[in-house]
Amino acid sequence: MEGVELRPDVRLPSGSVPWPFDRVRDGQSDFLLDARRTVAEGMHLLAHAPTGIGKTAVALVAALDYALVEDKLVLFLTSRQSHHRIAIETVRRIEAKGPRIPTIDLIAKHSMCLQEGAPSHGRAFQEFCDFKVKSRTCAFFTRDNSAVVAAVLQRTLHVQELVRASGACRVCPHRVAMDAAAKSRLVVCDYNYVFSEIRERFLPRLGRSLDDLVLIVDEAHNLPDRIRAHLVGDLAVMDLLKAAKEARSIDGEVAHELLGIAKSMERFLTALPSERIARKDEFLDVVEAGLQRKGGEARGYTAFVEGLAFAGEDAVRRGIPSHLPEVADFFVRWRDQDEGILRLVVPGPDGKFAFRLLDPSVLSRSVFDGIHASILMSGTLFPAEMYADLLGIATRRRVLRTYASPFPRENRLLLVSPHVTTLFVKRGKEMHDAIAREIGGIAAAVPGNLAAFFPSYELLGEAHRRLRAAHVPKQILVERPE
Numbered sequence: 001m002e003g004v005e006l007r008p009d010v011r012l013p014s015g016s017v018p019w020p021f022d023r024v025r026d027g028q029s030d031f032l033l034d035a036r037r038t039v040a041e042g043m044h045l046l047a048h049a050p051t052g053i054g055k056t057a058v059a060l061v062a063a064l065d066y067a068l069v070e071d072k073l074v075l076f077l078t079s080r081q082s083h084h085r086i087a088i089e090t091v092r093r094i095e096a097k098g099p100r101i102p103t104i105d106l107i108a109k110h111s112m113c114l115q116e117g118a119p120s121h122g123r124a125f126q127e128f129c130d131f132k133v134k135s136r137t138c139a140f141f142t143r144d145n146s147a148v149v150a151a152v153l154q155r156t157l158h159v160q161e162l163v164r165a166s167g168a169c170r171v172c173p174h175r176v177a178m179d180a181a182a183k184s185r186l187v188v189c190d191y192n193y194v195f196s197e198i199r200e201r202f203l204p205r206l207g208r209s210l211d212d213l214v215l216i217v218d219e220a221h222n223l224p225d226r227i228r229a230h231l232v233g234d235l236a237v238m239d240l241l242k243a244a245k246e247a248r249s250i251d252g253e254v255a256h257e258l259l260g261i262a263k264s265m266e267r268f269l270t271a272l273p274s275e276r277i278a279r280k281d282e283f284l285d286v287v288e289a290g291l292q293r294k295g296g297e298a299r300g301y302t303a304f305v306e307g308l309a310f311a312g313e314d315a316v317r318r319g320i321p322s323h324l325p326e327v328a329d330f331f332v333r334w335r336d337q338d339e340g341i342l343r344l345v346v347p348g349p350d351g352k353f354a355f356r357l358l359d360p361s362v363l364s365r366s367v368f369d370g371i372h373a374s375i376l377m378s379g380t381l382f383p384a385e386m387y388a389d390l391l392g393i394a395t396r397r398r399v400l401r402t403y404a405s406p407f408p409r410e411n412r413l414l415l416v417s418p419h420v421t422t423l424f425v426k427r428g429k430e431m432h433d434a435i436a437r438e439i440g441g442i443a444a445a446v447p448g449n450l451a452a453f454f455p456s457y458e459l460l461g462e463a464h465r466r467l468r469a470a471h472v473p474k475q476i477l478v479e480r481p482e
């Protein structure tokens, strides 16, 4: 396996961060030693480690131990709310035995916003919040939050607790979290905070640079796809027509130009025989043709996009729900983004121009080159070398490891039932009955407790209703979406 060996003689920090549980389990000790050495040596550990080994505790102890001594900031990156909870609970256990670790739990800004009627997500929310902040019309943002910041730094809180505390004092929870994060040693947040354009605002706000960071990437097998999802764009004729309608009350010229581009694009897509890779200049030409005016002087691509972006900001300022910022984004990215990008054109009435990021290392290579160290972990990070290549992690800094399951082989029986499926097309009353029967049968036969996992809350609800009605001989605990 490609990768470097860690030096056995590397000096490890003093170990001021205690182990949060009674003992280090079999399988955890190798992982813990590798993680400590990786962070001390400034490397990147890609750990293919099975479920149940206790990855969160290993990564947090190793990273925090170094960060507290060397004034680094640990970012625990996860996309799952349940893993936010596990990370915070683990920190609380560490604190119960050792030093206080200033920690902030952070989720997407739009999910923390207190403004009623704010756009629910995406570019529109960002524009909305930026405008509120710049124009000083968000009272939650302008109000003095120093007391709340001081309070949330006293105790490690789940993000929901932080939002409640901020809401009670009428101050913006995201601002509280960011102000407190600047004084923290650990921030639990989504991948986006590092692997998207958000990083350019996030790190300066914390007063940190890349080399101050030790990253823990939870469920790291998801990272390449999450990065790719940032550079995706689709533009159909219908999007342009909708945008033109929205723009009509804001900027007549932009609305007229959007209609012209929609017509030009429709002509192009109708004449196209089949889907194929597109050239950058094909779309630019379609736009330029759409901007032409009989006998008058037309704006060029760049001036039009500036006008469109301005109309989008104006819509947000006036509180009009708008797709104009997203459409403007497509025009900018099609023109400016080249590296690792695939451009496509699809013909016909539902046709479109589209672009996709194929190579995630375009965005992640500079991060891994710049940060102090990282621990990437997952139960399915295999082959680790492939993930290291995909993410652009330098060969001389990558440490690739596979750890054995801590559970005895006889406890890892895998059985597949050929009679049930959660396939969407097969769902229905009979299948729900069959799934509940299978679970009920296993519950009756197994002496201890039992955990059942479902791909959706809807399926969970169907099974739960039936199991309750069937009076299975065990107490049932159910996870709720909230």
Ligand code: SF4
Residues within 6 Å of the ligand: 109, 110, 112, 113, 114, 115, 118, 128, 129, 130, 132, 133, 138, 140, 141, 172, 173, 174, 175
């Ligand atoms: S500053 Fe905070 S409360 Fe105000 S709009 Fe932005 S996220 Fe919402």
